[in-house]
Amino acid sequence: MIQAIFYKEWIKTRWYWLLATLFMIGITGYSMLRIGRTIAIQGIDHLWVVMVQKDAIFIDLLQFVPLLIGILLAAVQFFPEMQRKCLKLTLHLPYSQKKMVMSMLAYGVLALVTCFAMSFIMMGVYLPQHFTSELVQRVLLSAAPWFLAGFASYLLVSWICLEPTWKRRVLNLIIAALIFRVYFLAPGAEAYNSFLPCLTLYTLLAASLSWISVVRFKAGKQD
Secondary structure: OHHHHHHHHHHHHHHHHHHHHHHHHHHHHHHHHHHHHHHHHHOHHHHHHHHHHHOOOOOHHHOOHHHHHHHHHHHHHHHHHHHOOHHHHHHOOOOOHHHHHHHHHHHHHHHHHHHHHHHHHHHHHHHHHOOOHHHHHHHHHHHHHHHHHHHHHHHHHHHHHHOOOHHHHHHHHHHHHHHHHHOOOOOOOOOOHHHHHHHHHHHHHOHHHHHHHHHHHHOOOOO
């Protein structure tokens, strides 16, 4: 059954996933080209000094990209399902409803993992050619909260889309916006290092919110 659920979700989101992955590759590639151009014009020594003294990481273009990709994936995956009343049919399948909803969310998380991994692979290949391992680690750890924000945005917007009433959707949207802010409070390099484990845990716990919306849907809540 899980394979069938994954296939159904893949059919719904495959074109968006492809475009999102290509966009992520393009933005990451452009960021790497900017670093290369800066090195060519000002020299690698200047770049190292700026990174160490000013906490620059030179991939700022990526900051809100994972957030946007996560939001749109949830909208593409769940909003049409609610508009066409398909969720009711899905919940009547001979399978645990909670496992079904969690499987749908797991598909989305895995889709984001593959998309975001492209960016990390590109940075992991390109950056060590110019920077020490310590500086590469600084860049990747500084970017980690942005990518966690991508997962959080997917899970929270899924929660919003699955909510059956518009009044509660607006409330959920306000709560989600406040939560998103947490991922961008500290702009400095590696500012979230000590908080990353907790931030990761809170992000994963956001998956449970969608089940609350499904329970309300099953109870017949509507505007």
